[in-house]
Amino acid sequence: MTLKLAVVGGGVSGLAAAHRALELGRAAGRPVAVSLFEARARLGGAVGTERRDGYLVEMGADMFVTDKPWALSLCERLGLGGRLVGANAAYRRSLVLRAGKPLPVPEGFMLMAPARLGRVLASPILSLRGKLRILCEPFVPARHDDDDESLGAFARRRLGKEALERLVEPLVAGIYTGDPEHLSLRATLPRFLAMEREHGSLWRGQRRALGRGRAEEGASGARYGLFVSFPDGMAELLDALETRLRAGGVALELGTSVLGLERTAAGFALTRRRPARPRPGRAAWTEPPPSDGETVRELFDAVVVALPAPRGAALLAAASPALAAALGSIEHASSAIVVSGYRRADVRHPLDAFGLVVPAAEGRQIFSVSFASRKFPGRAPEGHVLLRSFVGGLRHGELLRRSDEALCALVRRELAALLGVGGRPDFELVARHERAMPQYDVGHLGRVAAIERLLAAEPALAVATNALHGVGVPDCVHAGERAAEHVWARATAPS
Numbered sequence: 001m002t003l004k005l006a007v008v009g010g011g012v013s014g015l016a017a018a019h020r021a022l023e024l025g026r027a028a029g030r031p032v033a034v035s036l037f038e039a040r041a042r043l044g045g046a047v048g049t050e051r052r053d054g055y056l057v058e059m060g061a062d063m064f065v066t067d068k069p070w071a072l073s074l075c076e077r078l079g080l081g082g083r084l085v086g087a088n089a090a091y092r093r094s095l096v097l098r099a100g101k102p103l104p105v106p107e108g109f110m111l112m113a114p115a116r117l118g119r120v121l122a123s124p125i126l127s128l129r130g131k132l133r134i135l136c137e138p139f140v141p142a143r144h145d146d147d148d149e150s151l152g153a154f155a156r157r158r159l160g161k162e163a164l165e166r167l168v169e170p171l172v173a174g175i176y177t178g179d180p181e182h183l184s185l186r187a188t189l190p191r192f193l194a195m196e197r198e199h200g201s202l203w204r205g206q207r208r209a210l211g212r213g214r215a216e217e218g219a220s221g222a223r224y225g226l227f228v229s230f231p232d233g234m235a236e237l238l239d240a241l242e243t244r245l246r247a248g249g250v251a252l253e254l255g256t257s258v259l260g261l262e263r264t265a266a267g268f269a270l271t272r273r274r275p276a277r278p279r280p281g282r283a284a285w286t287e288p289p290p291s292d293g294e295t296v297r298e299l300f301d302a303v304v305v306a307l308p309a310p311r312g313a314a315l316l317a318a319a320s321p322a323l324a325a326a327l328g329s330i331e332h333a334s335s336a337i338v339v340s341g342y343r344r345a346d347v348r349h350p351l352d353a354f355g356l357v358v359p360a361a362e363g364r365q366i367f368s369v370s371f372a373s374r375k376f377p378g379r380a381p382e383g384h385v386l387l388r389s390f391v392g393g394l395r396h397g398e399l400l401r402r403s404d405e406a407l408c409a410l411v412r413r414e415l416a417a418l419l420g421v422g423g424r425p426d427f428e429l430v431a432r433h434e435r436a437m438p439q440y441d442v443g444h445l446g447r448v449a450a451i452e453r454l455l456a457a458e459p460a461l462a463v464a465t466n467a468l469h470g471v472g473v474p475d476c477v478h479a480g481e482r483a484a485e486h487v488w489a490r491a492t493a494p495s
């Protein structure tokens with residue numbers, strides 16, 4: 001019998017779920033009828049690439065890491081393995097703002113692990129007192145209890161308050177748009193906990209990683225050697241998935257908001273709103289107004305809810321109040337990226353890094369700027385540069401109430417002050433990501449375990465979201481694939 005599966009949400013998680021369902025059906029020689037419902041007129045969710053005046057603009061994620069295998073494996077199955085490009089080796093370092101000036105993060109300092117104490121001593125980022133405190137790191141006794149320590153508490157304990165405020169906080173905020181005092185170390189960056197356990201010190205752990213070739217000589221900030229994208233941007237992954245899904249007969253229903261989910265004797269009834277008119281172009285980034293279109297109710301054997309947790313919680317409120325409450329308890333941050341293109345001659349700073357992170361202590365209105373045209377080739381025309389400035393996050397969520405024009409003006413002022421950017425930008429685009437970044441706060445792993453217990457008891461329902469086991473693109477691919485495998489296993493189990 002054909003399995004009738006609905007996937008709600010057409011971001012990376014939903015696309016990976018639909019793709020895996022096709023693979024499973026094909027491998028088992030059993031038909032599967034997949035419908036994917038996406039509220040916007042475009043697929044990709046927080047991932048999307050646009051072309052503007054010769055620039056290639058990433059509106060959300062601009063790369064993925066290769067040490068988590070799931071996105072890489074998907075690319076290979078889609079025939080994209082040969083299209084992957086690594087991040088430019090010439091600029092694999094970060095800058096951090098200190099007293100209004102961009103300074104290089106000391107060579108070998110990776111998020112919170114210093115490999116070269118000499119470089120930390122030579123850097124003007126920390127005061128003498130801050131440097132002396134970091135020198136003590138190898139002698140700070142390791143903790144071996146099972147407490148869920150916050151990332152901030154861990155960094156303060158091992159490296160001192162100043163290193164936390166001046167290096168760790170801005171580097172981590174650049175990834176999670178969150179507050180290290182609330183984020184759980186175990187749930188976000190467990191490798192540093194493992195370093196402390198295994199080597200007794202972050203410095204020793206990072207030195208060993210260098211010795212074993214697991215860390216990169218000369219780099220600083222993040223593990224840039226693991227970053228990959230495509231010559232034509234992340235859209236290559238979305239396009240390949242869309243082509244594969246259409247070829248496999250998946251019904252891709254764009255501009256279609258799912259409004260409700262009810263249990264039935266044999267599965268779920270899904271209510272959705274089909275829009276009256278398709279909305280092409282930039283409007284594809286926004287959802288159609290809820291009043292648009294006709295309402296349709298349809299029965300499915302199984303459902304994968306592939307939405308950000310707050311949206312998933314709202315959809316599941318009637319079908320599973322306990323699951324909805326648990327998903328709804330995970331806090332999310334909102335942010336916006338203002339992407340702007342400039343003539344190289346209009347930027348005083350050499351942009352000799354992948355980007356600039358800004359500590360909260362600096363009191364600025366942006367929390368990071370990515371020098372996008374330094375990371376991957378083909379992002380800006382010759383003689384021009386592409387900058388992506390991040391606004392909002394937990395630190396300044398209120399700024400997102402401002403209009404696009406006001407956000408662009410704010411970013412122009414910040415870029416002028418911090419990087420000497422003058423002249424008129426070739427273009428500016430604002431990408432808003434409302435409640436898109438889950439906060440893995442202290443206690444997160446307990447919340448995830450409770451959600452997993454509830455989901456284990458659901459044979460025909462699965463959740464694929466960045467709010468549980470990882471926020472990155474590879475994590476979302478994994479979440480989508482696991483969700484498809486869950487409903488498939490239950491649907492095909494002998495009764």
Ligand SMILES: Cc1cc2nc3c(=O)[nH]c(=O)nc-3n(C[C@H](O)[C@H](O)[C@H](O)COP(=O)(O)OP(=O)(O)OC[C@H]3O[C@@H](n4cnc5c(N)ncnc54)[C@H](O)[C@@H]3O)c2cc1C
Pocket residue numbers: 008009010011012013014037038039040043044045046047059060061062063064065256257258259306307308311315335337433436437464465466471472473474476
């Ligand atoms: C600004 C930003 C930058 C990032 N940068 C990186 C990066 O460089 N590298 C990396 O690995 N990760 C990055 N991430 C993380 C990663 O991109 C996201 O975690 C991932 O793309 C989320 O995918 P998703 O499918 O789970 O959710 P989403 O992408 O949010 O997709 C959910 C989809 O569901 C749709 N939807 C919502 N409600 C409904 C409904 N009722 N009915 C139908 N459809 C609905 C939405 O329109 C959306 O398309 C970044 C995230 C953000 C926000």
